Amino acid sequence: MASKGDSKDKDGKGGGIMPLIIAAVLSIVIGVGAGYGTIVTFAPPKAPEAAAKPAAPPAADAKAAEAPAADAKAAGGHGAEGDAAATEEEQPPEPVDPADVAYTPIPPVITNVAEPPTVWLRLEGGITYLKSGEKKPDVLAGETAQQIVQYIRTIKLSDVEGHDGMQFLQDDLNDITRSLSNGQVQNVLISGLIVE
Incomplete structure (x- = not known):
């Protein structure tokens, strides 16, 4: 005499283990594929062939x-x-002697942004510079503050929102001040940014 469970398995209407195995295999295949895609996407670039x-x-x-x-x-x-x-x-930049690097504060920068023009930013911070350079620290600080004012007047408020926006602002200011000071200014350090 057959039980009711046996008749369901023969008819194909029962649960069985096969759908569970198929689901497990599919999830493993999808997981491996997603992991491979992540590795390929975020992998560091390969070394040049010349090396x-x-x-x-x-x-x-x-x-x-x-x-x-x-x-x-x-x-x-x-x-x-x-x-x-x-x-x-x-080529990577030449190493800098730590004894040749000094810090000086810059005057607070207060200016409006390009969009919306009614929003004002106040940036406080300083610069690290090479003492062996030709310009004096107070001159470098003043010129850096002027360069920051000119740059901030060209950006939108949305450009400096969030962590990424602050990082882009920091990188842009570093690039601008290094190039305009012939490499004497090493970094612009932002200690405060107030939006009004």
Whole structure:
């Protein structure tokens, strides 16, 4: 005599373990795929292929360097000048002696933003600079404050909202002040930002 549970399994209407196994396998496959996608998306960039090649003898390097420069000049390119500029941009900055770095506060910066023009920002902070540079700290602080005013007048309030906005502001100010001070200003440090 067959029980009621056996008749349900034969008819295909019962629960069974097969749907549970299929669901488990699908969730594992989807999880592995999502994990792989995350790893591929956030993985650090691969090293350039040039670093993987074995070093060639110095004479071969000189000939190899001359050939692309000659080809670029013949093709109307920038030649060695363009290559030198590209390699300068790729090189990391030279290390700085910690004994040569000092801090000075900058005058508070109070100015309005580009949009909405009725909103005002007050930025307080300072700069780290190289003592061996040609400009004095008070001159650097004043020039940096002027550069910050000019930059803030070009941004929108939404550009500085949140953590990412503050990081972009910090990075932009660092880039601007370094380039305009010929590298004497190392960093702009923001100690306060008030929106009115």
